[in-house]
Amino acid sequence: MPTVFEPTKGLTGVEFHYCPGCTHGVIHRLVAEVLEEMEELGNSIGVAPVGCAVLAYKYFNCDMHEAAHGRAPAMATGVKRVLPDKMVFSYQGDGDLASIGTAEIVHAAGRGENITVIFVNNAIYGMTGGQMAPTTMVGQRTTTSPLGRDPRQVGYPLRISELLATIDGAAFVERVSVHNPANIRKAKKAIRNAFDCQKQRSGFSLVEVLSNCPTNWGMSPLESLDWVKEAMIPYYPLGNFRRPEMQESEHA
Amino acid sequence: MEKVLMKGNEAIAQAAIHGGCRYFFGYPITPQNEIPEYMSREMPKAGGVFLQAESEVAAINMVYGAAGAGARVMTSSSSPGIALKQEGISYIVGSEVPCVIVNISRGGPGLGGIQPAQSDYNQSTRGGGNGDYNMIVFAPANIQEAVDLTAEAFEIADFYRNPVMILGDGMIGQMMEPVVFHETPKRELEPKTWATTGTGGKRAPNIINSLHLDPANLEKHNLHLQQKYARMRAEETRYELYQADDAELVFVAYGTASRIVRNAIIQLRETGVKAGMIRPISVWPFPQAAFDQLGSQVRALMSVELSCGQMVDDVRIAAAGRWPVGFYGRSGGMIPAQHEIVDACRSMLEEVA
Ligand SMILES: Cc1ncc(C[n+]2csc(CCOP(=O)(O)OP(=O)(O)O)c2C)c(N)n1
Ligand code: SF4
Numbered sequence: 001m002p003t004v005f006e007p008t009k010g011l012t013g014v015e016f017h018y019c020p021g022c023t024h025g026v027i028h029r030l031v032a033e034v035l036e037e038m039e040e041l042g043n044s045i046g047v048a049p050v051g052c053a054v055l056a057y058k059y060f061n062c063d064m065h066e067a068a069h070g071r072a073p074a075m076a077t078g079v080k081r082v083l084p085d086k087m088v089f090s091y092q093g094d095g096d097l098a099s100i101g102t103a104e105i106v107h108a109a110g111r112g113e114n115i116t117v118i119f120v121n122n123a124i125y126g127m128t129g130g131q132m133a134p135t136t137m138v139g140q141r142t143t144t145s146p147l148g149r150d151p152r153q154v155g156y157p158l159r160i161s162e163l164l165a166t167i168d169g170a171a172f173v174e175r176v177s178v179h180n181p182a183n184i185r186k187a188k189k190a191i192r193n194a195f196d197c198q199k200q201r202s203g204f205s206l207v208e209v210l211s212n213c214p215t216n217w218g219m220s221p222l223e224s225l226d227w228v229k230e231a232m233i234p235y236y237p238l239g240n241f242r243r244p245e246m247q248e249s250e251h252a
Numbered sequence: 253m254e255k256v257l258m259k260g261n262e263a264i265a266q267a268a269i270h271g272g273c274r275y276f277f278g279y280p281i282t283p284q285n286e287i288p289e290y291m292s293r294e295m296p297k298a299g300g301v302f303l304q305a306e307s308e309v310a311a312i313n314m315v316y317g318a319a320g321a322g323a324r325v326m327t328s329s330s331s332p333g334i335a336l337k338q339e340g341i342s343y344i345v346g347s348e349v350p351c352v353i354v355n356i357s358r359g360g361p362g363l364g365g366i367q368p369a370q371s372d373y374n375q376s377t378r379g380g381g382n383g384d385y386n387m388i389v390f391a392p393a394n395i396q397e398a399v400d401l402t403a404e405a406f407e408i409a410d411f412y413r414n415p416v417m418i419l420g421d422g423m424i425g426q427m428m429e430p431v432v433f434h435e436t437p438k439r440e441l442e443p444k445t446w447a448t449t450g451t452g453g454k455r456a457p458n459i460i461n462s463l464h465l466d467p468a469n470l471e472k473h474n475l476h477l478q479q480k481y482a483r484m485r486a487e488e489t490r491y492e493l494y495q496a497d498d499a500e501l502v503f504v505a506y507g508t509a510s511r512i513v514r515n516a517i518i519q520l521r522e523t524g525v526k527a528g529m530i531r532p533i534s535v536w537p538f539p540q541a542a543f544d545q546l547g548s549q550v551r552a553l554m555s556v557e558l559s560c561g562q563m564v565d566d567v568r569i570a571a572a573g574r575w576p577v578g579f580y581g582r583s584g585g586m587i588p589a590q591h592e593i594v595d596a597c598r599s600m601l602e603e604v605a
């Protein structure tokens with residue numbers, strides 16, 4: 001009988017610790033499949049964040065680093081400068097990248113650092129138990145915004161992709177979602193494009209993936225996927241914000 | 253070998269390249285700016301990479317990444333900048349990757365000043381990062397020593413898979429002296445099979461990591477680190493004894509302070525006062541052995557520092573109640589004059605008479 005499906009070689013097979021229904025696992029698989037398909041697993045070095053994906057270094061089947069909270073782009077920069085011919089990527093949550101690590105991500109993009117960043121935006125601090133993130137939606141209840149995020153007190157959620165797309169060193173910036181199979185396929189394509197961009201030495205690439213946190217959102221997995229679609233996507237529109245052709249033509 | 257006249261900071265930068273350093277990540281801060289400036293000119297010529305980071309936090313994490321990938325890598329900064337690097341230093345120790353950190357310290361607290369100071373002794377030897385961690389800290393007293401220690405620091409860091417710090421005060425960074433770039437003493441080093449250079453499909457993934465969620469594992473890891481620190485204490489302690497054989501008062505001073513103390517000792521001896529000095533070259537590990545060698549003629553110890561008194565705590569621990577311990581220091585970038593130290597010695601000897 002022909003094989004129709006096989007687990008990717010891009011993952012070690014160590015059992016994920018993610019909550020049931022959490023899409024971190026889906027995003028891991030997409031990254032792993034892309035690296036496998038590009039035949040880059042033996043050539044890649046990944047940097048895991050501090051956040052729910054802190055143990056990503058056990059899951060990706062390539063050399064890995066575990067960074068300090070928010071510092072993954074700096075660490076990836078160090079690796080890439082030593083090994084410019086290797087694929088170097090970071091995998092970061094929204095607290096990690098959009099709060100404590102804003103300086104590192106902005107300047108990695110500014111330098112046009114030839115790395116790929118997978119940015120998992122689940123509008124919350126998952127690992128520490130559901131506190132407000134810079135990406136938490138207006139009105140969203142978290143353990144540190146118990147009455148809902150009040151923009152008069154704490155401002156508005158940050159749109160990281162739009163922000164980074166203003167930077168000339170950013171070669172590729174796209175926002176995708178993984179709330180249904182059609183979007184998962186698009187997400188994989190974007191991740192492939194981002195790594196292709198690195199392979200072609202075009203500069204910094206980032207894919208923002210809208211993700212869920214059923215546990216801390218207090219929803220069933222299905223409800224949480226609906227919430228990504230209905231609450232998050234209208235505020236965080238999906239689409240490409242930058243690709244290599246735009247580097248010279250539209251920002252010359 | 254050729255003697256060249258060099259400014260301390262530039263000599264340290266050149267010594268790093270001489271010692272095999274090929275990656276430098278740093279952020280500007282006085283009084284160490286000549287190090288990144290020199291690196292930006294000279295590192296590319298040596299086939300290496302200089303990168304100005306967006307902050308000290310980023311710089312140390314770039315060092316962490318480059319070190320994990322197997323490179324010889326360095327960063328330099330000064331007091332407030334070192335404060336920002338301390339999170340990264342703790343992770344680097346925890347992950348057991350080697351690097352060299354230069355701290356050309358200035359006065360504090362806070363923004364403090366930009367004149368030479370030794371008020372970061374605790375910052376350097378205790379660290380402000382979290383966890384049971386240590387690193388070797390060398391405190392050169394002249395530019396030649398700074399050059400020799402910096403070049404050797406890369407061998408030592410690789411040997412222990414642990415960072416090494418060069419602690420110079422602003423005076424060491426800014427003054428000029430003639431130096432020679434000697435052959436660096438080499439150690440037998442294992443190949444860096446742990447480095448993340450890509451598996452090439454030929455081995456299991458390498459992981460650079462400081463996380464150990466299982467307490468039993470973390471304790472085991474900590475005990476392993478402690479064994480390394482014990483070996484450093486036994487094998488890497490360095491000091492100089494100056495006129496200590498017959499000394500009644502033994503000064504303890506390092507770096508710039510030790511230079512002034514040396515002159516004070518000459519002056520004191522001319523007037524018949526028998527003074528000597530223990531000069532720690534490694535301030536961590538602190539040279540306990542130097543104290544254990546002192547003869548029965550010693551009546552008092554005195555720590556002299558460009559601070560309000562930090563190393564003096566280590567001197568008290570090393571003295572272990574055997575001698576009274578005095579202190580003389582100036583802070584904020586003020587440098588004690590020779591006669592102040594002479595006077596402090598005389599009054600201490602009167603006190604213990
Ligand atoms: C310096 C530092 N500050 C705070 C923490 C605690 N901490 C761990 S994970 C985390 C938030 C992670 O949230 P996010 O990046 O959104 O990842 P998620 O868990 O949602 O995937 C925080 C604040 C830490 N480990 N280190
Ligand atoms: S806490 Fe949230 S983000 Fe973390 S694993 Fe569980 S569902 Fe996923």
Ligand SMILES: [Mg+2]
Nearest residue numbers: 093094124126
């Ligand atoms: Mg999050």
